[in-house]
Amino acid sequence: MASGKRHSMITLLTLLLLLGMVVLDRVASQNYGDALSKCLLFFEGQRSGKLPPNQRMNWRKDSALRDGFDVGMNLVGGYYDAGDNVKFNFPMAFSTTMLAWSVIEFGQLMGSDLQYALDSIRWGTDYLLKATKFPGKVTAAVGDPNADHNCWQRPEDMDTSRTSYVVNQTHPGSEVSAETAAALAASSLVFKSADKKYSIVLVNRAKQVFDFADMFRGTYKDSVGRGVCPFYCDYDGYEDELIWGAAWLFKATNERKYWDYLQRNVLYLPKKVTRLVDGQLQASASFAEFGWDAKYAGINVLVSGWVMNSSNSNPYVLEAGKFVCTLLPESPSKSVTYSPGGLLFRPGGSNMQHATSLSFLLVVYAQYLKKHNGAVPCGNVNAEPSRLEQIAKGQVDYILGKNPLSMSYMVGFGQKFPQRIHHRAASLPSIGKHPEHIKCKDGTPYFQTENPNQNLLTGAIVGGPDEKDQFPDNRMNAPQSEPTTYINAPFVGVLAYFKAFPNPQAV
Structure with a gap:
């Protein structure tokens, strides 16, 4: 009798253990899904420009609505790269390329988050189309980085110079131009079925920008260095971006000339960077x-x-x-x-x-x-x-x-996460809580305090x-x-x- 009860108890414990393993497996899967949703939400917190009606991170408001006016362009939109209020197009274009590649490979696994992924890509490409509107010119950055980094200020309040840094035929920037071409080409694949007309616009612009990057070669640190260095200088040359751009254009168009470009140039890439x-x-x-x-x-x-x-x-x-x-x-x-x-x-x-x-x-x-x-x-x-x-x-x-x-x-995932991230908008009180203008240096106490940030930049992954x-x-x-x-x-x-x-x- 005791032996039978013991056997039944062991069987019951085994079943509970197996059930627990199944539940844990499901929880793990659900956690990755929650992390994916929050990872995408982060990009809404980095938006510059006029925010859309469906903006979910609603403590952020419109900002930098006159970007590009100094050079006769409309450069409103895009993303702030990190915790500052500057738009650096080189890392922005790379981020857009990687979002697009993520959807190309795994979009079918994203479920309801796929639309948010498409929105995050389009927020980037809409801006990159503005940044490349005029043939022979590509915007490299918007906002004086040194002035910006001297302030601790909300993007909605910025009163530092919003200088536009643009590369052209006499002052080229092959790395930022070729990465922009890569982003546009990769994104054209993403929208090929969802918005064919937009996809065609993207790939045609990618071709134009790639030709400019290749024909007028030079590094943008020599052309607009004061606007991008030392923050996003490219010290290893622009040859890899040209080949990267050609690879994405071949994938997007299947045109032989881009494959020939790859084969002709890849062996000449430097072995050291x-x-x-x-x-x-x-x-x-x-x-x-x-x-x-x-x-x-x-x-x-x-x-x-x-x-x-x-x-x-x-x-x-x-x-x-x-x-x-x-x-x-x-x-x-x-x-x-x-x-x-x-x-x-x-x-x-x-x-x-x-x-x-x-x-x-x-x-x-x-x-x-x-x-x-x-x-x-x-x-x-x-x-x-x-x-x-x-x-x-x-x-x-x-x-x-x-x-x-x-x-x-x-940030915002799990029970324990960073509370004091290096991010101006997150650390300062929102417009809703503090509608009065916060001047350049008036935000310094919020930077220096050991208190947690005022706003939750959900999904933000820190340097670690x-x-x-x-x-x-x-x-x-x-x-x-x-x-x-x-x-x-x-x-x-x-x-x-x-x-x-x-x-x-x-x-």
Whole structure:
């Protein structure tokens, strides 16, 4: 009798355990969905210009409604890049490209959030169309960055100079122009079925802007450096952006000339790139670089998607594989470091941009490998697609709270998240609560206070903890506490994938 009861109890406990595992799995999947929704909502908090009636982050109001008037252009709209009130087109265009790539790869997994993803892309492309309206000119930035950074002021109150920095045929900027072309081309694919007319406008403008970038070559730091440097200088040259732009144009148009451009130029990309790290220029292997200022790994992953197992696979597949091997902890050629808690680190500030963008490439490349029954050889290690997904999922889980501090680094997600992010609009009282104008220096006490921010910038992912997993939650520490559009943009695709497939499995 006792034996029978014991057996029944064990059976019941086993069933409860299995049920709990199922519930936990569902909760994990739902959490990725919640994180995706909030990740997209963040972009509404970064909007510049006249806000639409369906604006959900309603503590933000209209701002910078005369942008571009100094150069006879309408440059109202677009995104503020981070916690300041400047529109830097280079990282903005990259963020738009990554939002578009996220939808291209994983839009079918986004459910009701797909429309918000399309809205976030269109907010970027509508502005980029304005920034490229006149042939032979591309806007590089709007707002005097030094004056802006000298103030702690709401975007709705800005009284600093809204200088427009524009590159042209005599003062070129191939990197910002080619990245803009990439963003327009990638976005044209997103809208191909949803809004065909708009898609055609985007791809035609992408062609025009790419031709300008290629024909009138030069770096924008030499042309409009005072408006973009040192904040978004591109120290590794513009050749990677030209090839990146050509790759997206080939994907968008299937026109042979863009493929020929790729093949003709890719072998001449530099093997080493220069990055600004903690105020010092450092060289690193180009194949492992990807972010707003370096497109090498992105080029190889993107192009591998259509040349894998073909006669055109080199150098793309080989270089993409080398890149993957730099990220795997067990790889003999690993070049990144991991914190004790498991967060990926690359040199320089705002580290979370690396965790999100490199995770995106891992997840995308894993899908390409699956289609071709492939794997990545890393010396004596053979990395299956599921292993790439596991590494990426580890980064996602860390960012969302599975870390030594049990802190979510996405604002508004989970029970514990950063309260004092380096962000002017979030830290200052909203127009609704404080309708009076706040002057340049009058916001300083809000910057210096140890009190939590006045407004919740839901979905914002901050620069993140240090290499020992420590995070001070101090808005004066911009590298760790400032969110950016290019941290969130690639994370959209990653979250969409893990929302649908929360548990990577070997195939």
